[in-house]
Amino acid sequence: MTLFSGLSAFPITPMTPSGELIAADLSRLARRIEAGGAASIGLLGSTGTYMFLGQEQRRRAVATAVGAVSSIPVIVGVGAMRTDDAESLARDAATEGAAGLLLAPVSYTPLTEGEVFEHFLAVASASDLPLCIYSNPGTTNFTFRPDFVARLAAIPTVAAIKLPLPSSGDIAADLAAFRQAAPGLSVGYSGDWGCKEALLAGADCWFSVIGGLFPERAAALTAAAMKGDREEADRHDAVFAGLWDLIRANGSLRLMYAAANLLELTDAQPPRPLLGVGEELRAKIASALPI
Template sequence: MFRGLSAFPLTPVDEDGVDLTAYAALVARLAGAGVDSIGALGSTGGYAYLTREQRARVAEAAVDAASGTPVMVGIGALRTRDVLALAEDAQNAGAAAVLLAPLTYQPLGDDEVFGLYEDVTHHLSVPLCVYDNPATTHVRFSDELHARIAALPHIGSVKIPGVPTGAEDRVAALRALLPASVALGVSGDWTAVRGLNSGCDVWYSVLGGTFPRTALALTRAAQSGHADHANDLSDALEPLWALFRRHGSLRVMAAAASHLGLTGEVNLPRPLRGLDAEQRREVVAVLDALGLDE
């Protein structure tokens, strides 16, 4: 489950609701490309903007459209009782794993973050991936907190942010603290190759949710020990990574998905807004230059 490429697709949303037809096609596209797993309702999937009922329908659509490819479903919410309800929905939908970020309004201390995972893991029958994403949650996991949580039942993976420098030392330090049964995954697409080449088990990828074959080529190069080739593939994508850093990966992939006809033009929930016309032209020019047209 927690190996290789985990592709995180957009959940196309407008003010009328989720476009489940477009969403199912996106998921089927990933499964057809041969990704190792699919991350439904991650940050790219806009989980925090959807109701429980919408999220349950998205989870069901993802599992159905994946046709056997394992699906991990995001269950993050502000209150523990809501996380537990979402976990139940995800498991009932057939999720192979769940993904949990500690959403906050009031700042959470380490004991509160640990208590969240402790409460949730006691109600699970599938593995849980710990979602360490300080850019959106403003929760910063210490290595000691990661170790405490990883010792709980049903913890299957830890998803860390991208590692710009010192990836080998960072990965080694975490490996020394985590049980051997807990996979280490990396996000932050523009630095993900460093994590993969340093021994991370899985890339939790925004790019893979829209361009799975491109992300798979990079992942397979790193998995097979061809670090230089993996670096070259990532370096070639620098024009796209620059757009990710400038506009945010969600907005760039939303623009790409609509340009390719995979979703409608409006595919983000308010108050989020897509890129303006000039920015969209910039995205299209980069996609064309890189040959990302499918």
């Protein structure tokens, strides 16, 4: 199995209100993911609030997660507003034992394709680690066209792409377009409620928020869908139906903090200015947890 395949589980990054990493809680989450059968840990993704953390906070998180597990690789988000900062984060991740990198073209000012290409070229050159393109147009205001992804795929260390669910709803056509444009890339999806269909359509990876808290159930769903067993995949997917509805209505980040609190895995809250969920939504989350 290649690095960017199967279930890649994305945990939150537990921090104190003053911004200190709660290393024991992150270690607990990482070990839970490993024991649950995920293929990799996706550290410091959007669920891991990477853009709210400084370089030293992120370095410590990588060291903690890598040190907590022994049998699965850790993929680390290294997105930053400045190219030189992203290069430094990539070098830190490599030094601390990361197996791969995840890079989104974050910027206050929307970037051109030329700017994104130079950004990726620089960050990819900062280490020898394989790099996954992180397409998240909802937060970056940048959309990766298949033709542009083909250009990025010529960079030697670019190995994969993490895609959002297509707005058209036609995952098979979206997957085919990226496969045709960049046949050497691993293609995976986020947007948990639709990833069963993405895997059944032949996607390589599920970049999963839910997997960060419920890796065993998410791994079972992944295995069934990648085998093409729709009936079994539907059965595993059904246990998440309540959470899918809540995530689609409210987003996933705040919900995952609330779920982690309810599971007594951490008392950490989202970094300010983000606020936790209200009591009414918390009760709905508690009722929807697949436990």
